[in-house]
Amino acid sequence: PEIDPASGGLMWAIPKELRASGHFIGADALRSILERGPSQKRVGLKPDGxxxxxxxxxxxxxxxxxxxxxxxxxxxxxxxxxxxxxxVDNALAKPGIRLFADVRGTRIPMDVTSLPFTPHRYRKG
Incomplete structure (x- = not known):
């Protein structure tokens, strides 16, 4: 409930015309988030090891x-x-940035990667 569609990378699910002029619960909040940009983004992470x-x-x-x-x-x-x-914070959501995860007191190095983790193997025709 705390994550908005822009932070979660789900804006593809909301048609552009609905985003711009739609009347639904949360429409004003969503437009505000889109104007200022999300503060965090959903990213892929690849741990070392x-x-x-x-x-x-x-x-x-x-x-x-x-x-x-x-x-x-x-x-x-x-x-x-x-x-x-x-x-992660919006400024750190670029592929290749090194972050560290705290796993039971140990810092595990992780690289931000793009999603999906594997390339698509289909062709739209």
């Missing part, structure tokens, strides 16, 4: 400042390595 990072792990930047949190994670069989998703 083989240890998966699970939901609830805090994310920090290289200086130890809070950067976000992990919402889900596990081993990705199609990628061959652990993967996770989470929300």
């Amino acid at each position: 083989r240890q998966p990072v699970r939901a609830g792990a805090a994310l920090v930047d290289a200086d130890g400042n809070a950067a976000g949190h992990v919402t889900s994670g596990g081993f990705g069989p199609s990628t061959g390595h652990p993967v996770a998703m989470g929300y």
